[in-house]
Amino acid sequence: MLTSVNAELLRALADPLRLRIVCLLTRESLCTTHLVEETGARQTNLSNHLRVLREAGVVETEPCGRFTYYRLRPDALAHLVTFLGDLADGARETAPARRPCG
Template identity: 80%
Template sequence: MLTSVNAELLRALADPLRLRVVCLLARESLCTTHLVEETGARQTNLSNHLRVLREAGVVETEPCGRFTYYRLRSEVLTDLATFFGGLAERGCDASSPRRPCG
């Protein structure tokens, strides 16, 4: 069963810009300035998306002088992949018996 944490995580990753940010952070830690350059998003818009990702536990921050670097929490994505992998393994195929209606 999908927990509220998983649902929040899925909502966070469902947005195209947030997913792009996650993909960029999978390669390296980046500050907001780098993410603005890479995505073309406005800084205020990007900050709001980063807040959603932080609250969902997908990214963590690291202050560095007057900048804040964002780092992907890869274990969160690993847990999500494990969850979906488990669903796929338990999934029914065409030869599985059906529950009778009635």
């Protein structure tokens, strides 16, 4: 079932830059400076995207001196994987089913 949490996660990951950030964070925790270097995005734009990811529960922060490091929250992504897997299973089970028209 599509919940508001799933919808928010899907919306957060639908943006190409946010998806790129998530892919980069699968390898290591990175600060905004690193993400600017890796993506070429402006810091203000990147900060807005990181806020969306944080609010969706995809990333968490870790202060380190004057920098903030970002890392993925694997449990949030695992929840989304389970949701998408359930959708695929449901589609397989109902593939031959068809509602009559009229």
